Amino acid sequence: MLQRSFRFVPQIWRGSCSKLFTTEAKTPILQDDYYSRVIDDLNSKFALPYFDLKEFADNPEEAIKNIQYQSPLYRMHKEDSIGLPYFDLKHITTNHKEIQENVNMRKSGKVNVKEDIVNIYKRTVDIEKQQKKLKEEITRLYHQDKGSEEGVKLKGVKMFLSLIQHKLKANLFDNLMLLPNSSHPKAVKLENKDGNIIDVIGAKKDFDCHTPLDHVTIGTKLGIFREQRLHEFTGSRNYFLVGQGAELEQALVNYTLDKLKAKGFMCITVPNIIRAAAFDGSGLQYQHIDKMIYSIDKSEDSVGVDFRLAGTSEVGLCTYFANHAIHEKYLPKKVCCVSTCYRKETDSRNDPRGLFRVHQFTKVEMFAVSTEQQSEEILMSFVNIQKEILQDLNLHAHILEMPCYELGLPAQRKIDIEAWFPGRGSFGEVTSTSNCTDYQAKRLQILHSTSKHVYKYAHTINGTACAVTRLIMALLENGQQTNRTVQLPSCLHPYMANRDGLIRKERFQMQYIGVKQSKVNQKRPE
Secondary structure, eight states: OOHTTTTTTTTGGGOOOOTTSSSOOOGGGGGSHHHHHHHHIIIIIITTTTTOOOGTTTTHHHHHTOOOOOOOHHHHHHSSSOOOOOOOOHHHTTTHHHHHHHHOSSSOOOOOOIIIIIIHHHHHHHHHHHHHHHHHHHHHHHHTTTTTTHHHHHHHHHHHHHHHHHHHHHHHHHTTOOOOOOHHHHHHHOOSSSSEEEEEEOOOOOOSSSOOOOHHHHHHHHEEETTTTTTHHSSSSOEOOTTTHHHHHHEEEEEHHHHHHTTTEEOOOOSSSHHHHHHHTTTTGGGGGHHOOOOOOOOOTTTTTOEEEOSHHHHHHHHHHHHEEEGGGOOOOEEEEEEEOOOTTTTTTTTOOSSSSEEEEEEEEEEEOOOTTTTTHHHHHHHHHHHHHHHHHTEEEEEEEEOOGGGTTOOOOOEEEEEEEEEEEEEEEEEEEOOOTTTTHHHHHHEEOOTTOOOOEEEEEEEEEEEHHHHHHHHHHHHOTSSEEEEEEGGGGGSSSSTTTTEOOOOOOOOOOOSSSSSSOOOOOO
């Protein structure tokens, strides 16, 4: 009868039973011959090379409690704050070669699909089967004899399997969160950024009468921009917009919002301080969070929670829709948001001066939730709005289809627009639009429903309506006049105090009396 009880259990898991998982246990697990052999067997079959079970064998229950998850979103799921991110593991297992090709084409997610996902997933499936068999054996043994030593022994093995399962699943989901979205055929065709211009707006302005100045020189001479005598208080890549410069910032925001509201967008104000899990779920690689966005010190009521300053309102808009379903009668739902964006810019040594690459700037963002059938059309409608705005601003620009290696994790397709900056003598990105399909929805539980109460994952689309600092740059450089004024496009005139659309030199001036100069010029009260 005893032999029959082990008909589903590997031979090596049999043996004399010590009381390692009872209150009488005194012998260290690795010194017990039976459990030492079991641990070696479990290591070889399930745990290695991902971790060594021997390191956690003395207290597997405590080890389960202390498992660390790299993915902030998966940590949030373990807190029962959000549903488990959805991944079609059967599809990934069957199509791992094609998925690996997509990963290799993109610089956003570097993961070995077979080793880091498929193999781990297969092990978790095998472990679940073994756990089920062990549970059946343990139940049957205890029905025969409540003090069964064989049952106690198998409970110990089951505990080890549970530890392995928890650690492998943590590893599995950490790796799954690094997978990029699928890539649009138009992105796959492009090997590089050359030849990917799909449209052109306007033409370069003729500056025959003078060499065009850059926006730093123009703004400084007009007294509407300052980055000098600021570093000691704020560090690098910061700035003041003064007088008409600050007016122009608000004019661009208000002009853009009026245009978007006329096109059916709903305005939303979002938080700028958000949990790292929201960035993870929106598609920012958790491995890069520390390099890209600022961390916020934890308050007393949020110990252990990782809060960050948002680099774009896209993340806040994702969290607005997270854990919610929208009825299909409201779709597509288009929203817009004005926010201050905070970015470290630690990876770039480019553009150390001026407004092109700064730590803080204002941006108007477009965002939409749609069905699968609507998302591509919404993407192109966002691009058309961007083109319309740049045409209104009399700017010359290229519309670019972006290749795979330029796509972030969530984007299936991305279209950028680069405007011409005559003072820089080059084009620079001013807008970007991405169709994220159901990538963000599957992680943050954004659904849409039908009248028949059928729920499906929605598609999300995001795009820049107005990156204010870069458009200020473009307007100053393209609108500069020989009389040292700047002519603004007519669409902004109603939003400026000076309705003729000319930016003139600010009359307000200050004298610098600080220590960053000769002592003769340093001033103090007598």
